[in-house]
Amino acid sequence: GQQLNQSPQSMFIQEGEDVSMNCTSSSIFNTWLWYKQDPGEGPVLLIALYKAGELTSNGRLTAQFGITRKDSFLNISASIPSDVGIYFCAGQPHSGAGSYQLTFGKGTKLSVIP
């Protein structure tokens, strides 16, 4: 199946610092999604990207859909303690029978030091 490489695997940052994480793929995706998962909960959608080159913000979060359709990044500015959690990227394939399916990265675990 398709693979998404998400990095970094984990991050320890000071409160107030900016955070950046990214996902890359060997194949094209039609849609890129970024999720956050709090402990004991299911993933919650943060940002959805539908067009190559698209840059979308949601509060302190900014995500971009790469021009090649094979990558995406998520930035968090001025981190706060409640940003702690696991962040997942996910992509929907460009076309075909599997185009409804999501492929997930393995996650970036974010820890914020007050």
Place this chain on the structure above:
Amino acid sequence: NAGVTQTPKFQVLKTGQSMTLQCAQDMNHEYMSWYRQDPGMGLRLIHYSVGAGITDQGEVPNGYNVSRSTTEDFPLRLLSAAPSQTSVYFCACHAGNYGYTFGSGTRLTVV
């Protein structure tokens, strides 16, 4: 509006036992899916359904069975539980190109 509801939240099974994980959505979305989450592995697709009466296998379907008799419900059955099926299970639904909505998960331990 509950979104996606999963029951039970926690379950302990003995090896060889069978059980059904329930998933119900009130969003009227056609597409539903089951994922399992294991440490360091991210979310892996078990089975999915593109509408009532239609199901298909995902990446890791062995040992699991699904059915979709209504738009709302998509139960996942463990036929004969094994310790390798100890995991956190998530059900999700979505429509078209919009992001998936996940339930809060079922934490299953097989001893």
